[in-house]
Every structure is written in C-alpha cells, then in structure tokens.
Amino acid sequence: MSAETNASSERSTGTLPQGEAVRQNVAQRQRRGRVWEVVLFASTVVGIVILVMLAFNIVNDAFGGIAVQSVVEEEDLTDGRRLEDLSQPELIAILEANLRSRVLRNLERERPLAERDEGELIDIINQEIIKPEVVAIYPLSEFLFNRAAIEAELAEAFPRAELQFKSWLNWNFIVSPMSSNPTQAGIRTAILGTLFLLLLTVLIAFPLGIGAAIYLEEYNADKPFDERSPVGRWLNRTIQRAAGLIETNIYNLSGVPSIIYGILGLAIFVRALEPFTSGAIFGATEGVTANGRTILSAALTMSLLVLPVVIIASQEAIRAVPSSLRQASYGLGATKWQTVWKIVLPNALPGILTGTILAISRAIGETAPLIVIGASTFIVTDPDGLFSKFTVLPLQIYNWTSRPQEEFRAIAAAAIIVLLILLLSLNAAAIMLRNYLRSKRIST
Amino acid sequence: MTSATYDTKYAIETRNMHIYYGAFRAVKDVSFGIERNKITALIGPSGCGKSTVLRSFNRMNDLIPGARTEGEVLYHGQNLYAPDVDAVQVRREIGMVFQKPNPFPKSIYDNIAYGPRINGWKGSKAEMDELVERALRGAALWDEVKDDLKKSGLALSGGQQQRLCIARALAVEPEMILMDEPCSALDPISTLKIEELMFELRQNYTIVIVTHNMQQAARASDYTAFFLMDKDDRAGQLIEYDTTSNIFQNPKDKRTEEYISGRFG
Ligand SMILES: Nc1ncnc2c1ncn2[C@@H]1O[C@H](COP(=O)(O)OP(=O)(O)OP(=O)(O)O)[C@@H](O)[C@H]1O
Numbered sequence: 091m092s093a094e095t096n097a098s099s100e101r102s103t104g105t106l107p108q109g110e111a112v113r114q115n116v117a118q119r120q121r122r123g124r125v126w127e128v129v130l131f132a133s134t135v136v137g138i139v140i141l142v143m144l145a146f147n148i149v150n151d152a153f154g155g156i157a158v159q160s161v162v163e164e165e166d167l168t169d170g171r172r173l174e175d176l177s178q179p180e181l182i183a184i185l186e187a188n189l190r191s192r193v194l195r196n197l198e199r200e201r202p203l204a205e206r207d208e209g210e211l212i213d214i215i216n217q218e219i220i221k222p223e224v225v226a227i228y229p230l231s232e233f234l235f236n237r238a239a240i241e242a243e244l245a246e247a248f249p250r251a252e253l254q255f256k257s258w259l260n261w262n263f264i265v266s267p268m269s270s271n272p273t274q275a276g277i278r279t280a281i282l283g284t285l286f287l288l289l290l291t292v293l294i295a296f297p298l299g300i301g302a303a304i305y306l307e308e309y310n311a312d313k314p315f316d317e318r319s320p321v322g323r324w325l326n327r328t329i330q331r332a333a334g335l336i337e338t339n340i341y342n343l344s345g346v347p348s349i350i351y352g353i354l355g356l357a358i359f360v361r362a363l364e365p366f367t368s369g370a371i372f373g374a375t376e377g378v379t380a381n382g383r384t385i386l387s388a389a390l391t392m393s394l395l396v397l398p399v400v401i402i403a404s405q406e407a408i409r410a411v412p413s414s415l416r417q418a419s420y421g422l423g424a425t426k427w428q429t430v431w432k433i434v435l436p437n438a439l440p441g442i443l444t445g446t447i448l449a450i451s452r453a454i455g456e457t458a459p460l461i462v463i464g465a466s467t468f469i470v471t472d473p474d475g476l477f478s479k480f481t482v483l484p485l486q487i488y489n490w491t492s493r494p495q496e497e498f499r500a501i502a503a504a505a506i507i508v509l510l511i512l513l514l515s516l517n518a519a520a521i522m523l524r525n526y527l528r529s530k531r532i533s534t
Numbered sequence: 535m536t537s538a539t540y541d542t543k544y545a546i547e548t549r550n551m552h553i554y555y556g557a558f559r560a561v562k563d564v565s566f567g568i569e570r571n572k573i574t575a576l577i578g579p580s581g582c583g584k585s586t587v588l589r590s591f592n593r594m595n596d597l598i599p600g601a602r603t604e605g606e607v608l609y610h611g612q613n614l615y616a617p618d619v620d621a622v623q624v625r626r627e628i629g630m631v632f633q634k635p636n637p638f639p640k641s642i643y644d645n646i647a648y649g650p651r652i653n654g655w656k657g658s659k660a661e662m663d664e665l666v667e668r669a670l671r672g673a674a675l676w677d678e679v680k681d682d683l684k685k686s687g688l689a690l691s692g693g694q695q696q697r698l699c700i701a702r703a704l705a706v707e708p709e710m711i712l713m714d715e716p717c718s719a720l721d722p723i724s725t726l727k728i729e730e731l732m733f734e735l736r737q738n739y740t741i742v743i744v745t746h747n748m749q750q751a752a753r754a755s756d757y758t759a760f761f762l763m764d765k766d767d768r769a770g771q772l773i774e775y776d777t778t779s780n781i782f783q784n785p786k787d788k789r790t791e792e793y794i795s796g797r798f799g
Pocket residue numbers: 555560579580581582583584585586587598770
C-alpha cells in the first residue's frame with residue numbers, strides 16, 4: 091500500500107493528509123456534519139411549530155365560551171320556580187300573559203294550547219318569550235386564561251348574561267343542514283356533497299387514469315396497424331406521437347392551477363354539455379333549475395383535475411413491477427393482455443391505490459374550480475342524484491369565513507376540523523389498504 | 535408449428551440468422567441446427583450474443599424495442615419469424631427459464647397453475663392438483679414443498695425458486711425448454727440437482743442451455759456451440775458447433791481450443 095502511495099505521489103496526483111493532519115481533518119469533517127445536523131433539526135422544528143400553530147388556531151376558534159342572555163329571565167316568569175316544575179295550566183297561563191293576542195291566536199289555530207303537553211309548551215315559552223341569545227363569543231384561549239376580564243366585561247355590558255363553555259363542533263352541527271343562523275347552522279349538506287362528489291370523481295378518474303397509464307406503459311411501443319402499408323405506418327406514427335405528447339405533458343398538466351380546470355369545466359361541462367350534465371336529455375327535471383351546475387359537472391371537472399396525478403401515480407406503480415415477472419409470463423405463452431391483467435396490475439395495485447387515493451384526497455380540499463363552475467354556497471337540500479345542486483365542505487368554510495359575525499368564524503373552524511378528520515381518515519385508509527394488499531400478495 | 539410442411543431432423547434450425555438491436559448487429563450469420571431430445575450448450579465469452587441467440591428461438595427478443603431478426607429460424611420446418619406466426623404460440627411451445635429465478639409473487643401452487651390457466655386449460659380441481667404435482671415432481675421439487683403448496687414462491691431458496699421456474703415451464707408441456715444460465719445464481723449442490731434434472735427431462739424435451747461454466751457444459755450437454763465476438767464489428771458469430779466431446783477434446787478451431795482451456799475470453 092505504501093509503495094502505491096509513493097508511486098502515486100511521484101505522479102503528483104495531490105496529497106492525502108498524513109499523521110496529525112488526519113485527526114484534524116476527521117474532526118473538521120465531523121464538525122461540518124454536526125452543523126448540518128443542527129440545520130436539519132431546525133427545519134424539522136419549524137415544520138412542527140407551524141403545524142402546532144395551525145392546530146391551535148383552529149381549535150382556539152372551534153371551541154370556547156359563549157355568553158347567553160335571555161330577553162326575559164325564567165325566574166321572572168315563574169316567581170323563582172323552574173319551568174319543568176309547573177303544571178300545564180300554569181304554563182298556558184304564562185303564555186297567555188306574555189304573548190301578544192295575534193301570536194296566541196295563531197298558536198291556537200295550529201292546535202289548541204290545552205291539547206299540548208308540558209314539553210311542547212316549555213319549548214314554545216323558550217322560543218317565544220325567554221329567547222336565549224348569544225350576545226358574545228370568546229375563543230378558547232381567552233375563555234380559559236382570561237376568565238376574570240371576560241366576566242368583568244360581561245357584567246358591564248350584559249349584566250344578565252351567562253357565560254358557558256361551547257364546543258361549536260358537535261353532533262348537531264354535523265347533522266343539521268345549512269342555516270343563516272350560525273347557532274343552528276350545520277354541515278350535513280356539505281359533508282354529503284363532499285362525499286358524493288368524491289365518490290363520483292373516483293368512479294370517473296380511477297378507471298380512466300389507470301387505463302391511460304396501462305396504455306402508456308405497456309402498449310405505447312406497440313404498432314397496432316400493419317407496418318407494411320404506408321397508411322398503417324402513418325397511423326402507427328401518429329398514435330405514437332400523440333401518446334408521446336401526452337406523456338411529456340402529463341407533468342405539466344398536473345401543475346396547471348386548479349382554477350383553470352374550473353374554467354374548462356365551466357365551458358365544457360356546465361355550458362356546452364348542459365343538456366347532459368343537467369340531466370335534461372334523460373328527462374330529469376331537478377337539474378334543469380341548476381343550469382348544468384350539478385354535482386355531475388363538478389365530478390367531471392374534478393376528474394380532469396386529478397387525472398394527471400392519477401396517471402402519473404399509476405404509471406410509476408406499473409413501472410415498478412419487475413420486468414422479470416412480465417418476461418416469465420410471456421415465456422409461458424401469455425398474451426399481452428393476460429400479462430397486464432394477471433401479473434402487472436395485481437402487483438401494481440397497492441402502489442396505484444395509494445398514489446391515487448392521495449391524489450384524490452387532495453381534491454377534497456379544492457375550492458376554486460367549484461366556485462368557478464358555480465357550486466351553490468347556500469343550499470339546504472341534500473344532494474340526491476347526479477343532477478342535483480350541491481355544496482362541499484371547503485366552499486362552506488370559505489363562505490363562512492367571509493362573513494363578518496364572529497359566530498361564523500367559530501363554525502368555520504369547526505367545519506375545518508371535520509374536513510381535516512375526513513382527509514386524515516382517507517389517507518389512513520389508503521395506507522391500510524396498501525399494507526393489506528401487499529401482505530396478501532407477497533408473503534402468503 | 536401446426537402445419538409441418540417438411541420435417542428436418544432438427545428441433546430448431548437457423549439459417550443465416552442476423553439479430554439487430556436498433557442499428558447494432560449483435561449476432562451475425564448464425565446457421566446451425568439444434569438436435570431433438572438432446573441438450574445443447576451455448577458457450578462463449580460475455581457479450582458474444584448467447585442470450586440473444588437463445589431468445590430468438592422463442593421470440594422473446596420481440597419484447598425488446600428495436601430488436602429485429604433477419605434470416606430464418608425454422609421450427610418443424612416453419613420459419614418462426616414469418617409474418618403469420620404468432621409469437622404467443624411460439625412461446626407456448628418453447629418454454630424459457632431465466633438466469634435469475636423469477637417466480638410470481640403467488641403461492642407455489644398458483645405459480646405452476648398460472649401457465650395452464652392462461653393457456654385455456656380445462657379440468658377439475660383434482661386434475662389441476664395432479665398437474666401441479668406432476669410438474670413439481672418433474673422439476674425434482676415435489677418432496678421439498680408438497681406440505682406447503684400455499685406458501686409464496688418467493689419464500690423458497692434460490693435453488694428451489696429456480697426449480698419452481700422449471701416446473702412452471704414444464705406445466706404447459708412445451709416441446710423445448712430454453713435455459714439462460716439457470717445455475718449462475720445457485721450453489722454447487724443446487725446446480726448438480728438442476729443438471730440431473732436436465733438429464734431426465736432430455737427424454738421428453740429438447741433443451742438449450744446457455745452457460746459460462748465449462749465443466750457444466752462438458753458434463754451436462756450433448757452438443758456445444760461456441761460463439762465469439764468479431765473484433766471488427768463486435769457482432770457475435772458461431773465459431774464451432776459439434777458434439778460436446780468433440781468440442782472439448784478435439785476442437786477444430788484454434789479459438790475454441792483457447793477458450794475452453796481458459797486462455798481466452
Ligand atoms: N436489450 C438490448 N439492447 C441493446 N443491446 C443489447 C441488448 N441486449 C444485449 N445487447 C447487446 O447485444 C450483445 C450480445 O448480448 P447478449 O446478452 O446476447 O450477450 P451474452 O453472450 O448473453 O453475454 P453474457 O454472457 O454476459 O450474458 C452485447 O453487445 C449487448 O451489449
């Protein structure tokens with residue numbers, strides 16, 4: 091070895107550190123490595139801090155305190171007794187004493203008061219006379235750590251108000267339809283719209299995307315027409331050029347801003363294909379009022395949006411199947427289709443599924459293209475078919491955050507939590523599905 | 535193939551075969567015949583085109599974009615590269631075992647059953663069980679795996695995997711089996727097992743094997759073809775083809791002698 095070192099230094103190819111210099115050199119390289127380690131750690135910390143801030147912001151708005159004040163206090167109506175303890179005639183007496191005669195007459199006409207039971211009467215008293223009202227709301231941090239200041243402020247502005255904890259995210263919020271009253275508004279319509287839109291998008295984009303990926307990966311090199319005739323040669327060349335053009339531009343397509351897909355969807359699905367997307371040619375009547383701004387149009391637009399990513403993910407998964415497996419299959423006399431269907435696809439499926447589910451879960455959060463194609467922002471009826479109007483969670487959130495009242499900000503935060511949970515469970519499902527398929531295929 | 539116009543005494547006969555990868559000619563002017571029910575070894579230094587020639591016998595080269603074969607490859611007197619010949623049918627009749635064992639990520643049973651199933655096999659479950667057993671016995675693997683046919687083919691050792699691949703090829707009952715360095719990834723004991731296996735298979739099949747192992751060629755083959763790359767255009771050519779004993783004991787070409795005595799390549 092030393093002989094070689096000498097030989098090489100004679101040829102003057104530079105020098106390697108020797109003796110004490112080796113130690114210094116190693117120490118210096120280690121120091122440099124530690125500096126980078128600190129840098130990497132710092133960037134991780136920054137990422138985590140940002141995540142925590144995001145979570146704090148949302149939770150801070152979605153939970154907190156509300157100050158409720160009634161127009162008339164319950165005690166004033168009942169001389170200090172509780173409404174639940176009163177008998178039916180006493181409740182009727184309270185109603186007759188406090189409601190205007192016109193309102194009373196209306197109630198009587200609906201159903202005579204004497205025929206109603208206590209529970210119903212208490213509800214009427216609450217709604218018509220006591221009228222609890224949210225007069226102020228406080229984010230969680232203030233509610234928890236600034237209690238004294240809040241109470242002082244309340245005592246001055248709303249002496250009769252009562253401060254209580256409020257989770258804006260609750261079961262009622264999830265199952266109630268949209269309402270212009272923030273304390274009653276829910277996201278049922280939006281959740282159903284999101285799920286329905288997602289399902290349709292998957293049904294459209296999944297087969298299309300995988301199909302295109304299979305063609306580009308497995309069939310692209312084929313020459314389907316007879317090479318010996320000039321027409322066949324020309325057709326083969328044209329097909330290959332088109333496929334090549336698509337292939338090189340898929341990455342560009344996946345980077346196109348989503349709003350541009352919205353504009354495309356508006357022009358094609360909402361306007362040009364209106365008879366189809368509104369269901370008019372199928373005799374559907376509901377979609378006609380939507381003018382083609384139906385959930386079908388939205389699903390088609392979303393499919394366009396996710397298609398490039400689905401294709402890329404599927405292509406990569408298909409490419410990852412070892413070619414030795416394809417050769418083994420061909421070597422046994424399998425046709426191309428048999429090889430694709432029985433060997434390539436089953437082995438690529440875990441990768442295809444994770445890739446596409448991740449792609450499609452991105453579509454859950456898309457808002458811009460849906461605004462462009464004219465999704466409804468205020469709608470109380472559930473989507474019940476391809477041709478119904480619809481709204482989705484991010485649109486609902488967008489709509490609420492753009493309102494001035496603080497209550498809307500709170501329910502927007504609650505809706506964001508629901509959206510995030512939906513997203514996370516979808517991604518978790520993708521990972522579980524992949525692991526399941528993998529374990530089933532390889533290690534039985 | 536189906537219409538045997540005239541029968542040659544060979545299983546496969548090439549006439550002036552040239553094989554190209556794009557513009558590069560990898561193999562030039564190969565003319566020789568593979569004897570029926572014999573083991574023929576293709577030997578030669580790396581890059582001389584042995585695999586290329588082997589793959590041309592069942593049109594596996596078609597899978598490589600830009601690969602092209604000129605001249606004739608006659609199988610039962612029929613040119614395999616005639617326009618009306620379907621490569622799928624060729625591969626159905628001429629099976630292949632690859633250098634690296636490549637079982638499917640399926641159970642041992644399904645690995646064997648795959649070939650018959652895709653080739654339109656019809657029969658009961660019991661008959662398939664029988665077919666699987668016959669193929670595994672044929673590849674001398676049955677005793678080692680008979681208790682656990684549900685196990686993944688990938689969970690076997692390298693040598694077992696290679697025999698599984700041979701069994702898989704046997705299951706479609708081909709006439710010929712092509713093997714491209716089937717033992718290069720195996721230990722000496724597995725190698726011997728596969729050589730013994732080839733001797734048994736010879737009764738029913740024609741076997742062509744590519745090998746870098748001179749002892750293996752000398753031990754296990756009846757005929758040997760020696761290929762060498764032309765120094766000028768880097769195309770592989772057939773230098774000498776004869777019975778194995780002649781090639782190894784009495785080579786006519788000086789280059790053959792140099793190669794087998796290890797002074798070359
Ligand atoms: N897929 C391919 N595309 C282009 N050229 C190839 C391809 N496969 C082989 N070649 C070329 O063809 C020539 C012969 O290759 P081949 O694989 O047949 O050699 P070989 O004799 O099998 O070598 P080895 O003993 O190393 O396996 C080589 O020059 C190689 O570079």
